[in-house]
Each structure stands twice: as C-alpha cells, then as structure tokens.
Amino acid sequence: MSLSMTSSVSLQVRDLHFSYPDQPALADGWSASIGEGVTLLYGDTGSGKSTLLRVLAGMQQASAGQLHAAGVALDAEPEAYRRQVFFCEPASEAFDQLSVRACTDLLGAGDAGFDPAEWQRLVEAFSLAPHLEKQMFMLSTGSRRKVGLAAALASGRPVVLLDDPVGALDARSIHGLWRAIERRIAQPGRAVVVASSERITEVPLAACIELPLG
Structure with a gap:
C-alpha cells in the first residue's frame, strides 16, 4: 500500500480490520x-475495492477500527x-421503480450543498x-x-466514493466525468476516492492506495 498525505484530511482511517469468514483480510490494521x-484505490478485479x-x-x-469523515466519527454519530x-x-436495484428525477432527489436528500447547476451540467454531458x-x-447499464x-459529483458532501466510474460509459460521458471531477476537486475541502483496476492519468492524483491493505 502506498499513500501520500495531503494537507487537509477529509477521511481518517485508524487501525481498520475487515475480512470475510475464511478469507484473507482485506484490511489488517490499516490506517490512512x-x-x-x-x-486512487487501486487493485485487481476481485481484490475487494467495492467492499472497501x-x-x-x-x-x-x-x-475493528475507526472512521472519521470531515471530523465526524462513524461509531459515535453514524447518521451524521x-x-x-x-x-x-x-449495481444497486434499490431505485428501480423510481424515475431518474426521483432517484436523484432521494440520493440528494439531506444534502444541503447539492449543486443543481452542476447536476444539470452533468445531465447534458451524460446525455440524460x-x-x-x-x-x-x-x-x-451505462445510463x-x-x-x-x-x-x-453534484453533491455537497465533502467525501465522494466512486466505484469504477468509467465502467459502461461512452467516450463522451467519460470525458464529461473527468472534467466534472476536475471542477469538484478545484473546490476546497473536497475529496474523491476512485476505485479502479486501471491507473488514472486523466486527472492529477493526490494519493494512491494499493490493495491489499495493512
């Protein structure tokens, strides 16, 4: 595992342990x-990126372990x-019966910093x-x-986790995705974790985490 530190911490991981029964540990005393x-959360297909x-x-x-996001502890204040x-x-099927608008409203519920203008920009970039x-x-699947x-990427939450974001996307949408990530990280206090089995060259990386951890 390699990790370069940045000046403003958005997500703190302390002594994290995770494994499935009878499987090697995905994280064994990992701190970051x-x-x-x-x-970039980097690892081969099946290495446990989505689980992490x-x-x-x-x-x-x-x-075992502790997680803090923007200074809020998961164990003490899980909803916060x-x-x-x-x-x-x-791959979630939880939103199958909702319209795209209703799904977006649900995903943005409680997000006071949600940016409607950025969302509309992405609707156009993604041909939605x-x-x-x-x-x-x-x-x-791609849509x-x-x-x-x-x-x-329109969310106002300080930490965004993306699982293989380019999967099933067309070239135009992939271009729009990276430009949206660039706009997001240009704002102070914004962290984006991208899980991928490919190295990223389209945007500058603040850090790289390689699986397995610990």
Missing part, C-alpha cells in the same frame, strides 16, 4: 489520512457520518435529458451509472 483531491468503499461509506461494518460521504453502488422521467429499470455519477 485521505485528503483533498483525487485518491462500502466500509468507508459506513454501509458495511468492519470488525453518512451525511459527509456520498456513495451509490452502481431524454431519460429524466423514465424509471431506472428502463435505462441501460443507470450516469444517474449515480451525476448525483455524486
């Missing part, structure tokens, strides 16, 4: 300070912690405008992912 800018994102999002419980972190699982009133189950990405 993730700051502003883009952090769920743990960092407070959606899956680690066996989750309001500091945006994560939408790309014709689909806004459609139910999510009617969309292609479903775009809905989550648009909500994530």
Whole structure:
C-alpha cells in the first residue's frame, strides 16, 4: 500500500480490520489520512475495492477500527457520518421503480450543498435529458451509472466514493466525468476516492492506495 498525505484530511482511517469468514483480510490494521483531491484505490478485479468503499461509506461494518469523515466519527454519530460521504453502488436495484428525477432527489436528500447547476451540467454531458422521467429499470447499464455519477459529483458532501466510474460509459460521458471531477476537486475541502483496476492519468492524483491493505 502506498499513500501520500495531503494537507487537509477529509477521511481518517485508524487501525481498520475487515475480512470475510475464511478469507484473507482485506484490511489488517490499516490506517490512512485521505485528503483533498483525487485518491486512487487501486487493485485487481476481485481484490475487494467495492467492499472497501462500502466500509468507508459506513454501509458495511468492519470488525475493528475507526472512521472519521470531515471530523465526524462513524461509531459515535453514524447518521451524521453518512451525511459527509456520498456513495451509490452502481449495481444497486434499490431505485428501480423510481424515475431518474426521483432517484436523484432521494440520493440528494439531506444534502444541503447539492449543486443543481452542476447536476444539470452533468445531465447534458451524460446525455440524460431524454431519460429524466423514465424509471431506472428502463435505462441501460451505462445510463443507470450516469444517474449515480451525476448525483455524486453534484453533491455537497465533502467525501465522494466512486466505484469504477468509467465502467459502461461512452467516450463522451467519460470525458464529461473527468472534467466534472476536475471542477469538484478545484473546490476546497473536497475529496474523491476512485476505485479502479486501471491507473488514472486523466486527472492529477493526490494519493494512491494499493490493495491489499495493512
């Protein structure tokens, strides 16, 4: 694991332990300070990147360790912690019966800093405008992912976790994705963690975390 430190810490990980039964530990005493800018979570397919994102999002419980997002501790204030972190699982079926607009409203619930202008910019970049009133189950895999990405990158939450964000996207949308990430990290106090099995060259990296951890 390699990690370069940044000046402003958005996500603090202390002595994190996580493993599935009868499996090697995904994280074994892992500590890190993730700051502003883009952090690459790098590992082969099946190495546990998606699981680690769920743990960092407070959606899956680690066996030990502490997580703080924007200074809020997960164990002490779980709901407040989750309001500091945006994560939408790309393959989730939880929003299937909702329209794209309703799904976006739900994903942005409680997000006082949600930026409607940035969301609209991403709707255009991702060619989502014709689909806004459609139910999510009617969309292609790529379009479903775009809905989550648009909500994530318009979010006012200080930490955004993206799981293989370029997966199933067309070239135009991939270009729009990286430009949106650039706009986001230009704002102070914004951290983006990108989980990928490919190295990232499209935007400058603040740090790289390589699996396995510990």
